[in-house]
Amino acid sequence: MAGYPHGSGYPPYGAPPANPYGAPPANPYASVPAPYGAAPPPSAPYAPGGAAPGPVKPGKDHGHQGGFHGGPPVAQPYAAAGGYPPVGPMPAFTPFAALVPSQFPPGTDPSLVACFQAADQDGSGLIDDKELQRALSSYNQSFSIRTVHLLMYLFTGTNVHKIGPKEFTSVFYSLQNWRAIFERFDRDRSGRIDANELRDALLSLGFSVSPIVLDLLVSKFDKTGGKNRAIEYDNFIECCLSVKGLTEKFKERDTSYSGMANFSYENFMLTVLPFLIA
Numbered sequence: 001m002a003g004y005p006h007g008s009g010y011p012p013y014g015a016p017p018a019n020p021y022g023a024p025p026a027n028p029y030a031s032v033p034a035p036y037g038a039a040p041p042p043s044a045p046y047a048p049g050g051a052a053p054g055p056v057k058p059g060k061d062h063g064h065q066g067g068f069h070g071g072p073p074v075a076q077p078y079a080a081a082g083g084y085p086p087v088g089p090m091p092a093f094t095p096f097a098a099l100v101p102s103q104f105p106p107g108t109d110p111s112l113v114a115c116f117q118a119a120d121q122d123g124s125g126l127i128d129d130k131e132l133q134r135a136l137s138s139y140n141q142s143f144s145i146r147t148v149h150l151l152m153y154l155f156t157g158t159n160v161h162k163i164g165p166k167e168f169t170s171v172f173y174s175l176q177n178w179r180a181i182f183e184r185f186d187r188d189r190s191g192r193i194d195a196n197e198l199r200d201a202l203l204s205l206g207f208s209v210s211p212i213v214l215d216l217l218v219s220k221f222d223k224t225g226g227k228n229r230a231i232e233y234d235n236f237i238e239c240c241l242s243v244k245g246l247t248e249k250f251k252e253r254d255t256s257y258s259g260m261a262n263f264s265y266e267n268f269m270l271t272v273l274p275f276l277i278a
Helices: 110-119 129-137 145-156 165-185 195-205 211-221 233-253 265-276
Strands: 192-194 230-232
Touching: 110 129, 110 165, 129 145, 129 165, 145 165, 145 233, 145 265, 165 195, 165 233, 192 195, 195 211, 195 233, 211 230, 211 233, 230 233, 233 265
Parallel strands: none
Antiparallel strands: 192 230
């Protein structure tokens, strides 16, 4: 079962993107957005002729509060008298929002449907983290509970540790494609990929990270604490989930694709903490 079934509505997750963020643009001054993670080209602070740039319109924000890229800085500093400034109404987004019920996409492999139904022992139409962990292990996909939590968060947008049929299907086929990528870059078939192979694997997924970030990723996800300078498949998945999730959250704020964005304190915490507490 390689890739998504025809007509499922899902793209082949993990396949090289048509215009990856990691690929250098042919013309850094063209209208094509600069790649994510790559250093932005030098540019003047103002538009041609010395005119100040016009106002930046807010972009897609999913109900969050706070500034946007190009917008004014936060009015009150964090260290305002009396501690942090008072916060306004809670944003519409919450990582603990209820999961919307879903259905299997058309054309889903019957064995995948049977796997989900076997895991859904109470017939609720949802499976929890432990049930997902067991379901994946039946397909030789063994992951730590933290990795399972990251999968659930990235594919549901909530931290309630529940997943439905649609998200389960997306997780399963995405993991198949990610395993294929890992095996493609594990050139010596050691069951591990080193820093250079990880860099190439991330580029194939569309993410360009600096050598410093790459070094941090290897140190974090190497089971030997950085001694082997290599990561195994299960930690490779956790690494990719972290890079993918944080990049997508950042892109929501980077409306001009410049590699820069403004965050309120609240939005920064809501962006980072779900990845820390998974």
